[in-house]
Amino acid sequence: MTFTPHGDHLIAGQRVSAEPTFTSAPATGPGFDFSTGSPELVAEACAAAHAAFPGFAATSREERATLLDTIADEIDARGDQITEIGTAETGLPEARLQGERGRTTGQLRLFATHIRDGAYLDRRHDTALPDRQPLPRPDLRMMQRPIGPVAVFGASNFPLAFSTAGGDTAAALAAGCPVVVKGHGAHPGTGEIVGDAIVAALAKLGMDGGIFSLVQGGTRAVGEALVTDPRIKAVGFTGSLGGGRALFDLCAKRPEPIPFFGELGSVNPMFVLPEAAAARGADLGQGWAGSLTMGVGQFCTNPGIAIVVDGPEADAFTAAATEALKAVAAQTMLTDGMAEAYRSGARRMAEGAGVKSLLTTACDGRSAAPYLFEVSAADWMGNEELSEEVFGPLGLVIRVKDTAEMLTVAESFKGQLTATLQMDAGDIDLARALLPTLERMAGRVLANGFPTGVEVADTMVHGGPYPASTNFGATSVGTLSIRRFLRPVCYQNLPEALLPADLQAG
Template identity: 75%
Template sequence: MSSFTPHGQHIIACQKVPGARSFASSPATGPAHDYAVGTPELVAEACAAAEDAFAAYAATTREQRAVFLEAIADAIEARADQITEIGTQETGLPTARLEGERGRTTGQLRLFADHLRDGAYLDRRVDPALPDRQPAPRPEIRMMQRPIGPVAVFGASNFPLAFSVAGGDTAAALAAGCPVVVKGHSAHPGTGEIVADAIAEAAMRCGMPAGVFSLIQGGDRAVGQALVTDPRIKAVGFTGSLAGGRALFDLCAQRPEPIPFFGELGSVNPMFVLPAAAAARGQAVAQGWAGSLTLGAGQFCTNPGIAIVQDGPGADTFIEAARTALAAVAPQVMLTDGIAAAYREGQARLDSRNAVRPVHVTRSEGRSAAPNLYEVRGADWLQDHDLGDEVFGPLGLVVRAADSAEMLALAQGFDGQLTATLQMDDADLPIARELLPILERKAGRILVNGFPTGVEVVDSMVHGGPYPASTNFGATSVGTLSIRRFLRPVAYQNLPRALMPDDLQY
């Protein structure tokens, strides 16, 4: 594998653009590289190019956009070795993880290409004219979905590919017919640069307007603020922290023209281990939970950080098995120094609670994280809302519910979540029936006898949920339904055929 040296520039309107200042990357291993620093002025340049490109790009056919998405996927795959090389250096993620995530990224681009060709997402509706209707005739009305305009996308720290420059938000927006301006994440600028080069190459090869894509690297908060407040941006896709996402959400709402902010902000993804399942296979469930909890150093938005188990021998077995499994897991490198520091702060928060009992406690240092396990009584958890806050990393909290009634109360006590899981056997059906309607109001995805880490990129997937899991409970950031975030319905009344969009000519 040849060594990759990044050019370190922004990509604005599919062209390399230098910056007046630079910042050095902070890789987990390997050499650091210099990258241009973003500015509000560069944001304005990218947004202007996106607006200039919108009319032409929105007018492309579904087939043209499908070919474009497939060309992006091909260009990414052509850079596979470079992506793996610098991606592993920047993030500390293993090669297999980067290769798998690259496959997911190109797979979702191709999935959207198929979705475009199918055309069902347009939700076309036709009400024919009724000229003889009394007391007044009815005109012909046709409706379909149309792109909303330029979209801003913020790259995520924990997924350098699948939720970043060419990730699900970008794929959905480009599929919808919307130009995209990406704010790259400073944790993996080299990976972002390679993917941005791939998108620019595909755009030029497919004859797309240059402003269809831009990447702004680095920069302070002013860069993100400039992006979401630029009047040419019509929607924002974001994956990140609750504090950062909420600040951007508020800026979007305060604009003279408020725009939708599709933010994924955090989740503890509660897992309910029901009594019969705990008694019959509590040890196996605990081992699976420990594996899910520590996968990728726990740096998944679907990490199941809290397990609820009814008190008794089943809970004892579950906790001991989880302790044993976690004790066997070695420390893992985290994505950034900041994430590692936040993990230690989350553990310190639990250590400070007298009602929380440590079960397996380690001390993490530097950029590494070792797993930790705590337990608390259900009554104490209900009295301390902060115990439901996310700790991003391989830390688990077991909540001992006194009985089924308290288990229901605990379910009611959770904020909005991306996922909720039921570990159950047939004998648990009565309590499961009571939990299900509660969890339907709390989470976007409900699992039975599985673990939420691992999000299938399919038509039926919902990756979102009530606040604070996401800022728009009716949306998903994974799966083909995510295209609807960047579309709006337009009704056409008595439109002449010569003026009617091709997709309504049927």
């Protein structure tokens, strides 16, 4: 059944139309008209979320788990239509959208299981010691409580898993926090149909419609109104460094500053250690090319930089990567703006001092083909622009003189989402020397793999020191991400009847 968007906002369980409208710009097929967001609509959604918060925060873990499971069911019920509109809007292949939908529903159900278990509450109890000398101790109990309404910004590169019902929304709802989503203009139809699924789940369970709202489109003023609304208590964001930093600064300047959990970008360096380069440099070059071009390089964990010791092994690595990238045809990027930014980034890279072009391509419009460059460590460290993310299938090889210079290069990186070691048994001492730097640099350190797969699991960390994210003590993927939307509350000498149900005896 073909899906035709209704084009309305979803405010507290109701469809709301508004003027003016904007027309979507899909990769294929016709565009559709959508109501444009405004600060007034944001205020309406935030007021509804604020009103819904006390009741939602008081729901049981089982009630919230049932909501998450029901949202997943409603998304699956619309699966074919989601794939249809998603592929049209983004140009992503059907298999990618189907897999991403499975990840989206999977993380909703994972959070349902997580909160049913209850361990995330971190419940603690220090019993009263009335006879303790020199002073008695009161009865003290502690547990994690939801912080309040959360603003979520949909991501451009993951129209499902990081958008309307993505990881930020799933974690906030699991915690007991209402959500106001600012839909991404690149895929408004996809955002709408997923929003419809959330609204349907709330209605089916008889829950307050204010628990969820979706505001579509609008100028920068809409996002600014959302993060500065006094009823919003935290923000989840996945996007560009510039846009995220602007919102982060607004959150910090509020009369009541709030946490801004922004995932902003990363070049995800890959260190090819000497023994691995000697044993399988060509294979590593081919594998790196595959990771660089996966999803047209539009992954925040795209390993954009490889560091290798200069010499024949580096020659074999770069030659294999170059040949593999030559075979990759131009592919459609998510938006025209992203494609132009990619080409601009490639031009900036090519003009850098000491940069050698190994593979240049011609692509225009919304398409992108791979680029590959190389540079010496000295020239790389002398040009900070070379360390900036170019979002797309572009790779840069840094040739270091020796392992000592590899350690120096490692120390020069800013915060990253990931750092990778390609290593063999003979590289263990060098890897051990690198590891403390990589731990400080990145939220995830991996060996003998590629970072473009992010497992949704209890142990996953998708975050890192700035500028990879704005809060390196948090993750936006995995069950630990719920902690972003909780805060500890201590209850001293409260009667049993006043304690939250999860702290009461029995």
